[in-house]
Amino acid sequence: xxxxxxxxxxxxxxxxxxxxxxxxxxxxxxxxxxxxxxxxxxxxxxxxxxxxxxxxxxxxxxxxxxxxxxxxxxxxxxxxxxxxxxxxxxxxxxxxxxxxxxxxxxxxxxxxxxxxxxxxxxxxxxxxxxxxxx
Amino acid sequence: xxxxxxxxxxxxxxxxxxxxxxxxxxxxxxxxxxxxxxxxxxxxxxxxxxxxxxxxxxxxxxxxxxxxxxxxxxxxxxxxxxxxxxxxxxxxxxxxxxxxxxxxxxxxxxxxxxxxxxxxxxxxxxxxxxxxxxxxxxxxxxxxxxxxxxxxxxxxxxxxxxxxxxxxxxxxxxxxxxxxxxxxxxxxxxxxxxxxxxxxxxxxxxxxxxxxxxxxxxxxxxxxxxxxxxxxxxxxxxxxxxxxxxxxxxxxxxxxxxxxxxxxxxxxxxxxxxxxxxxxxxxxxxxxxxxxxxxxxxxxxxxxxxxxxxxxxxxxxxxxxxxxxxxxxxxx
Numbered sequence: 001x002x003x004x005x006x007x008x009x010x011x012x013x014x015x016x017x018x019x020x021x022x023x024x025x026x027x028x029x030x031x032x033x034x035x036x037x038x039x040x041x042x043x044x045x046x047x048x049x050x051x052x053x054x055x056x057x058x059x060x061x062x063x064x065x066x067x068x069x070x071x072x073x074x075x076x077x078x079x080x081x082x083x084x085x086x087x088x089x090x091x092x093x094x095x096x097x098x099x100x101x102x103x104x105x106x107x108x109x110x111x112x113x114x115x116x117x118x119x120x121x122x123x124x125x126x127x128x129x130x131x132x133x134x
Numbered sequence: 135x136x137x138x139x140x141x142x143x144x145x146x147x148x149x150x151x152x153x154x155x156x157x158x159x160x161x162x163x164x165x166x167x168x169x170x171x172x173x174x175x176x177x178x179x180x181x182x183x184x185x186x187x188x189x190x191x192x193x194x195x196x197x198x199x200x201x202x203x204x205x206x207x208x209x210x211x212x213x214x215x216x217x218x219x220x221x222x223x224x225x226x227x228x229x230x231x232x233x234x235x236x237x238x239x240x241x242x243x244x245x246x247x248x249x250x251x252x253x254x255x256x257x258x259x260x261x262x263x264x265x266x267x268x269x270x271x272x273x274x275x276x277x278x279x280x281x282x283x284x285x286x287x288x289x290x291x292x293x294x295x296x297x298x299x300x301x302x303x304x305x306x307x308x309x310x311x312x313x314x315x316x317x318x319x320x321x322x323x324x325x326x327x328x329x330x331x332x333x334x335x336x337x338x339x340x341x342x343x344x345x346x347x348x349x350x351x352x353x354x355x356x357x358x359x360x361x362x363x364x365x366x367x368x369x370x371x372x373x374x375x376x377x378x379x380x381x382x383x384x385x386x387x388x389x390x391x392x393x394x395x396x397x398x399x400x401x402x403x404x405x406x407x408x409x410x411x412x413x414x415x416x417x418x419x420x421x422x423x424x425x426x427x428x429x430x431x432x433x434x435x436x437x438x439x440x441x442x443x444x445x446x447x448x449x450x451x452x453x454x455x456x457x458x459x460x461x462x463x464x465x466x
Contacts, residue, residue: 001387001417012252019280021143023166023387025413031166031391033145035280041420041427042376046252048369048430049186080244081298082187085256088297 001025003034011038012046053080064131070106071131072097075121089120136266139236141275141282145388148194149174150277151238151261152201156210158236159309161316170392171207171325172200175385176332179339179348183299186255188370191348193385195332197240197259197300201307203328207321211311216303220295223304224287227264230308236265236275240305242296248276248283258300264290322396323465329389330462333454342455349447356440364440365430372423383423386416393461404464411457418450 003024013020019035026032060074076086087094099105100113111125118128139158144150149168156163169175176195183190194200198214205212217223230237242258243249266273271284285293294304333341348371355364375383390412397405425446429439 001413001420012250016250018250020278021145021280022384023145023391029410031387031394031409039376041372041423044427044431045369045372045376045423048366049255049373050252052186052366052369080186080255082184085298088301 002027003032006034006036007039008036009038009040009043011040011043014038053077061131067103069101070103071128072106072117073101074131075117075123075128079121086120090116092116135231136273137231137234137236139263139265139275142277143280144277145384146174146194147261147277148197148200148259149388151263152204154263154275154277155236155238155309156312159312161208161210161312164391164395166388166392166395167322168200168204169385169388170329170396171321172202172204173325173328173332174200175329175389177341177344179344181339185257185374186370188367191371191374193375197261198305198307201238203325204321205309207324208316208318209313210309210316212307213310214305214307216305218303220291220304223294223306224291227306228267230306231264231267235308236263238263238307239294240300240302240307241293242298242302243293244296245289245292246276247285247289248274248279256296256298258296258298258302319400322400326396326461326465330458333458334462342451342458345451345454346448349444349451352440352444352447368426368443369430372426375419376423383416383419386412386419390416400465402464408457408461408464411460415450415453415457418446418453422446422450 001022001024003026006022006024014037019037021033022036023031024034057074057077060069060077063069064071064074072086076083079086081089083094083097087097090097100109100117114125114128118125121128137158140154142150142154142157144153144165146165146169149165149172152168152172153163153165156168174194176193178192180190180192201212204210215226217226227237227239239262240258241260241262242256243260244254244256246254246260262277263275264272265275265282268284271286272290274283274285274290276283294302296302335341335343337343338347352364352368355367359367390409393405393409393412397403397409422443426443429443
């Protein structure tokens with residue numbers, strides 16, 4: 001890539017006035033560095049992932065409202081976690097976390113277990129029990 | 135307290151931290167040099183490790199490996215510490231800052247508040263340098279940022295003890311000994327040999343063969359997984375390649391810059407020629423990203439576009455195979 005080809009597209013970084021450094025060749029073919037504001041293919045890839053996550057959050061929310069899963073599942077998606085990440089944050093086996101996805105099991109959880117989840121999601125226990133349905 | 139640390143922006147976090155820390159300790163070494171000697175160029179496909187619900191593809195070796203290999207090859211001593219207790223981790227870092235030692239940290243990205251929200255995923259192999267502390271904040275030199283930044287004490291603690299794959303466990307590292315005479319030439323040759331060995335490895339999921347394997351999978355995804363998943367996987371390839379610091383195309387340019395520098399140091403004209411060739415391969419990776427992003431943006435349903443993409447990736451693999459064979463010969 002030549003320095004004049006370094007993409008200056010509008011990206012997620014440029015919104016925050018950030019630029020990233022890239023290596024490119026100057027007119028003599030020697031390597032130098034240049035700053036880029038963003039590149040469209042990257043922005044598209046990133047927004048694809050964000051969309052994917054938003055979809056999963058919406059599905060989880062619906063499932064909580066229909067009493068199919070517990071709010072833990074919703075907050076896990078909201079915090080962009082998967083079961084592996086969540087289980088290591090709360091320090092419980094994955095099968096246990098999965099079990100807590102069941103509304104019935106969730107209803108019987110002790111304060112100390114709920115506290116672990118609430119702290120992980122950075123919310124209060126009350127918020128954990130009742131997700132906002134606005 | 136604050137150390138007299140100079141921040142230089144870099145393209146990749148681990149190279150950047152290594153280069154910045156060594157520069158601070160009097161060893162002037164560029165980011166591409168760190169990357170080349172530390173054998174940072176890599177490819178591995180790990181189907182059973184899922185990142186954001188898609189199979190993991192990494193264009194770099196395990197976190198920490200680049201700096202470790204660099205240190206070994208240059209004869210530097212790096213002190214690395216992990217902590218089980220958060221209090222001890224804080225104490226050790228503060229002690230370092232008191233003694234005027236800027237320290238490298240491995241951290242999780244999710245709670246890095248200075249990143250745009252879209253960049254915050256549970257990815258634990260990011261690196262930065264802490265070079266000072268105030269009442270409320272730590273002074274941070276994050277090599278991918280243009281300027282230095284800060285994190286509050288609580289925020290830094292959170293990112294140091296992020297959980298999940300590659301959990302950093304408060305990991306802290308800094309050079310403790312740099313020899314007066316270093317064998318740069320020998321180190322460069324070792325680094326190149328290692329990269330050639332990795333990229334030409336006789337294993338189906340590593341190096342050139344790994345790229346080929348993924349290329350063949352791209353053909354199967356729309357049929358086997360459905361268009362939606364196939365597109366998600368494709369986006370993941372591009373995101374890993376271009377976005378989250380594991381670099382595909384960009385890494386090729388850093389490697390080409392390394393070969394250019396190495397060509398001068400080793401007085402080897404062939405490496406300059408190969409540097410140009412690597413630049414061309416980097417451009418191919420970028421073309422691939424452009425094409426792939428078009429496919430999943432338009433949610434194209436034609437199976438044909440997947441075949442075209444797959445062929446493009448196969449062509450890259452072929453080029454790289456020839457390239458690394460030539461590179462191996464060039465330093466013999």
